Amino acid sequence: MARFTGNRLLVATHNAGKLEEMVELLAPFGIEVVGAKAMNLPEPEETGTTFVENARIKAHAAAKATGLPALSDDSGIEVDCLDGAPGVYTADWAETPSGRDFVMAMEKTWAACDAVSAPLPRTGRFRSTLVLAFPDGSDEVFEGRAEGQLVWPMRGTQGHGYDPMFQPDGESRTFAEMSHEEKNRISHRADAFRKFVKGCFE
Numbered sequence: 001m002a003r004f005t006g007n008r009l010l011v012a013t014h015n016a017g018k019l020e021e022m023v024e025l026l027a028p029f030g031i032e033v034v035g036a037k038a039m040n041l042p043e044p045e046e047t048g049t050t051f052v053e054n055a056r057i058k059a060h061a062a063a064k065a066t067g068l069p070a071l072s073d074d075s076g077i078e079v080d081c082l083d084g085a086p087g088v089y090t091a092d093w094a095e096t097p098s099g100r101d102f103v104m105a106m107e108k109t110w111a112a113c114d115a116v117s118a119p120l121p122r123t124g125r126f127r128s129t130l131v132l133a134f135p136d137g138s139d140e141v142f143e144g145r146a147e148g149q150l151v152w153p154m155r156g157t158q159g160h161g162y163d164p165m166f167q168p169d170g171e172s173r174t175f176a177e178m179s180h181e182e183k184n185r186i187s188h189r190a191d192a193f194r195k196f197v198k199g200c201f202e
Helices: 016-029 051-066 102-115 180-186 188-200
Strands: 008-011 032-035 070-079 122-133 139-150 166-168
Touching: 008 016, 008 051, 016 032, 016 070, 016 180, 016 188, 051 070, 051 122, 051 139, 070 102, 070 188, 102 139, 122 188, 139 188, 180 188
Parallel strands: 008 032, 008 070
Antiparallel strands: 070 122, 122 139, 139 166
């Protein structure tokens, strides 16, 4: 597995919430983190049908454009009673003509569960796939998950995306009711990140 030996890492995302999480997770390693927006990178079209395909598209595009190692994340929520939807299309479910509306997306998801008369608890998971791409075209892949259930009505004001409706296993609170530090200890992205650290730093 390729080791990360530099001191500057491009996080290939335009999502402010994801970038904030990555900055916090990488802080102990003394690495300068820069986001795709700060580098004026365009958002590549995510044409993949899996998390790893989309993560690779973003990471390799950023590494090729900048000459820096680039870390990307593709993540989403899978709902068991919806056969894993929205999954890789999680962000698409939030798209509106004026931008992404995750409150609407959560309402849509709960309504879809109602439409199939899904019993409680409505189980599912958040999944995160990290790809670390190098300028030479090689990459490393790290996958994480957080199992839990959907709750309604939404609870909490922290976090982003579907956090207000996801209660991880072993918790009475949603991700959106936790501090960033609490969420970063148990989230799907934290799970993938631990594997990234073990593979590339330790």
